[in-house]
Amino acid sequence: MSSTPPPPGPPQKPAAKALNCPQCGAAITLRALGQAASVVCESCHCILDAKTPQLEILQTFSKAIAADRPLIPLGTRGKLRGADYEVIGFQRRGTVIDGIRYFWHEYVLFNPYKGFRYLTEYQGHWNDVTVCKEQPIVETRVSIPLVANYLGEVYRHFQTSDATTDFVLGEFPWQVAVGEQARANDYVHPPRLLSMERTAGETTWSLGEYTSGRDIWSAFRLPGSPPAPQGVFANQPSPSGGGARQLWAFFALLALLLLGVIIVTDFSESKTPVFSASYHLNAGEPKGEASFVTEPFELTGRTSSVEVSTNANVSNSWIYLNYALINTDTEQAWDFGREVSYYYGYDSDGSWHEGSQSDSVVVPSVPAGHYYLRIEPEVAPNHGFLAYTVDVRRDVPVPVFYGIGFVALLLPPLLYGWRSWTFERARWSESDHPPMQLQKSEEDD
Amino acid sequence: MLRKLYLLYGLLIVGGSAFAQYRGWSLNSMNQVHNVPRSVRDNPGSYRSVYNSYHHYTGGK
Amino acid sequence: MQTVCEYCKSILVRTDLDLKKVGVVADLPPDVSPIQLQTEGVYKSKSFVVIGRILYEYDQGGWNEWHLLMNDGSSAWLSDAQNEFAVTSSFNASNLPSASALTVGQQFQWNGSTYALSVITKAHYRGVQGELPFEYWDKDDVLFADFRTPTRHFATLDYSDPQPTLFLGEFVEFDDLKLKNLRQFEGW
Numbered sequence: 237m238s239s240t241p242p243p244p245g246p247p248q249k250p251a252a253k254a255l256n257c258p259q260c261g262a263a264i265t266l267r268a269l270g271q272a273a274s275v276v277c278e279s280c281h282c283i284l285d286a287k288t289p290q291l292e293i294l295q296t297f298s299k300a301i302a303a304d305r306p307l308i309p310l311g312t313r314g315k316l317r318g319a320d321y322e323v324i325g326f327q328r329r330g331t332v333i334d335g336i337r338y339f340w341h342e343y344v345l346f347n348p349y350k351g352f353r354y355l356t357e358y359q360g361h362w363n364d365v366t367v368c369k370e371q372p373i374v375e376t377r378v379s380i381p382l383v384a385n386y387l388g389e390v391y392r393h394f395q396t397s398d399a400t401t402d403f404v405l406g407e408f409p410w411q412v413a414v415g416e417q418a419r420a421n422d423y424v425h426p427p428r429l430l431s432m433e434r435t436a437g438e439t440t441w442s443l444g445e446y447t448s449g450r451d452i453w454s455a456f457r458l459p460g461s462p463p464a465p466q467g468v469f470a471n472q473p474s475p476s477g478g479g480a481r482q483l484w485a486f487f488a489l490l491a492l493l494l495l496g497v498i499i500v501t502d503f504s505e506s507k508t509p510v511f512s513a514s515y516h517l518n519a520g521e522p523k524g525e526a527s528f529v530t531e532p533f534e535l536t537g538r539t540s541s542v543e544v545s546t547n548a549n550v551s552n553s554w555i556y557l558n559y560a561l562i563n564t565d566t567e568q569a570w571d572f573g574r575e576v577s578y579y580y581g582y583d584s585d586g587s588w589h590e591g592s593q594s595d596s597v598v599v600p601s602v603p604a605g606h607y608y609l610r611i612e613p614e615v616a617p618n619h620g621f622l623a624y625t626v627d628v629r630r631d632v633p634v635p636v637f638y639g640i641g642f643v644a645l646l647l648p649p650l651l652y653g654w655r656s657w658t659f660e661r662a663r664w665s666e667s668d669h670p671p672m673q674l675q676k677s678e679e680d681d
Numbered sequence: 682m683l684r685k686l687y688l689l690y691g692l693l694i695v696g697g698s699a700f701a702q703y704r705g706w707s708l709n710s711m712n713q714v715h716n717v718p719r720s721v722r723d724n725p726g727s728y729r730s731v732y733n734s735y736h737h738y739t740g741g742k
Numbered sequence: 743m744q745t746v747c748e749y750c751k752s753i754l755v756r757t758d759l760d761l762k763k764v765g766v767v768a769d770l771p772p773d774v775s776p777i778q779l780q781t782e783g784v785y786k787s788k789s790f791v792v793i794g795r796i797l798y799e800y801d802q803g804g805w806n807e808w809h810l811l812m813n814d815g816s817s818a819w820l821s822d823a824q825n826e827f828a829v830t831s832s833f834n835a836s837n838l839p840s841a842s843a844l845t846v847g848q849q850f851q852w853n854g855s856t857y858a859l860s861v862i863t864k865a866h867y868r869g870v871q872g873e874l875p876f877e878y879w880d881k882d883d884v885l886f887a888d889f890r891t892p893t894r895h896f897a898t899l900d901y902s903d904p905q906p907t908l909f910l911g912e913f914v915e916f917d918d919l920k921l922k923n924l925r926q927f928e929g930w
Contacts, residue, residue, distance in 0.1 A: 348776045348927045351825025369913035371890040409824035410802040438861045479683045490691035501702040527725040540705030569714040598707035641698040
């Protein structure tokens with residue numbers, strides 16, 4: 237049997253009727269759809285009954301869509317990826333995880349030349365989704381999905397769930413209906429998300445790219461501001477980006493540089509001994525003038541550090557020295573006091589000791605010139621003879637600044653690493669593979 | 682952006698450390714006294730130290 | 743649902759929508775293919791012209807198969823499903839499965855690539871246009887099996903005849919086909 241099939245008819249034109257005032261025929265402008273029980277004609281002021289067929293249709297429609305109003309109204313056009321798209325469909329889907337029901341929304345975008353695109357929205361997180369032409373390759377272990385390889389990138393399995401449609405508006409490229417169910421496997425490689433949806437007859441892969449609400453709002457020129465995103469979404473890009481890793485690389489570089497500086501300065505600092513003398517003190521001696529001055533010595537070179545070291549044979553005792561480093565020419569002095577004390581003993585825990593028999597201090601930024609020390613020593617009253625030496629060195633390193641510098645270098649990568657770490661923990665806590673709990677938490681179910 | 686800021690910060694720190702070494706800084710607290718007369722060399726007791734009235738703590742733990 | 747007339751600003755209300763379906767079932771968009779008969783384009787540096795069309799329909803929607811005449815005289819098909827395009831041509835192979843032996847995920851080797859079965863569709867003709875390489879049509883459902891790969895390669899098994907016909911090809915981007923003489927859309 238052969239017969240020619242009918243040609244496809246011209247595209248059906250939607251049937252529409254104008255809403256005109258039955259009294260004067262003027263066009264009616266509706267503003268508060270769904271809320272008006274009656275509408276007044278702006279021309280002749282007659283009141284339209286809500287039972288007017290066209291008005292009734294509009295009101296019913298408004299009530300039906302009010303159940304879940306799309307954030308981007310159907311019919312809105314926006315520019316994405318360089319092309320204009322029109323929102324033609326909207327659906328709400330839900331899933332149950334750990335006994336809690338979660339909802340998200342999907343928008344269908346259409347351009348007659350570019351085809352279809354989708355936008356998904358969940359708690360303020362948006363994704364720009366297209367259907368994949370290439371098939372990702374899934375690696376499983378004991379039939380548990382691990383990763384999906386797609387276009388050279390590795391996506392980690394995030395979640396498997398059953399998605400049910402429970403609200404539909406507008407047009408879709410396939411006949412979506414409430415109750416439709418699909419099994420979804422999501423894989424992430426932030427900022428992208430691969431989703432595999434399986435229904436009875438079909439498997440579809442789609443790729444989503446995380447988009448900020450602000451970009452959506454400006455693309456579609458929507459009024460107001462987008463809903464604020466809550467929590468961390470599956471493929472939300474980390475705020476520090478790959479930043480933490482880059483910082484560590486820079487840290488290594490800077491630490492090496494610091495090491496170089498340490499080596500170079502250590503080499504170039506002369507650490508010249510400029511003065512050394514031994515003294516003694518006897519508390520038993522009659523008290524005269526305890527203070528004395530040393531022989532003068534010269535400090536050469538640029539303005540730099542001066543180290544004054546004291547060594548004393550104190551044994552369960554102390555010696556206190558009041559130092560003044562005095563410049564004979566400029567009449568300038570640096571005044572400082574140092575204590576050398578050393579205690580030791582033996583108790584129930586074993587032997588102990590406290591303090592040290594030597595002390596050193598660095599006098600900062602001392603210009604070159606002729607100097608001497610004025611020393612005023614003091615010992616414990618009951619101590620007998622005590623010998624001590626005083627050594628002065630010029631241009632010594634001060635390691636504490638390197639220590640501070642190193643810690644300061646360490647702080648930013650540490651902070652960013654910590655931020656990145658807590659962000660990723662928050663991300664994966666929503667998935668099928670939550671990170672281990674650090675502290676005890678209540679068991680659910 | 683982040684990298685550049687950190688690099689700048691790091692270079693400042695390394696540079697700062699080198700500069701501190703060069704200028705001979707230290708963290709010790711010093712008191713600078715001016716106009717110390719020459720006569721101190723002959724009479725050390727006449728020097729008025731800021732620590733004159735200071736007696737360090739020698740008590741036990 | 744409603745739109746405003748540009749000239750008199752009156753509101754036009756659609757009376758043909760089934761309001762009971764609103765919120766519950768989606769509509770199918772009207773025929774939206776940008777391609778029409780006599781559209782011209784280029785595929786793999788061979789120019790072609792669209793000379794025929796088959797409109798298929800299945801329970802979830804529909805798609806177009808455009809019959810292409812390449813400049814070397816050969817035939818090819820441009821599949822147009824929700825504006826996803828693929829160009830295929832028939833290929834002779836001997837290891838074709840029978841309709842009853844198909845399972846999603848099955849793999850086959852054709853022309854040096856591995857194809858995995860992704861969709862099985864039962865569809866029937868909804869309409870034809872222009873020149874087609876066959877004489878008659880059937881109102882019954884026909885089985886189609888679609889195969890995908892990790893690259894853009896694509897294959898279809900057409901079970902209209904007792905012996906299935908294999909079509910091999912690849913997904914193409916709309917822009918790559920450099921199409922001319924496209925259908926004009928109001929407002930686009």
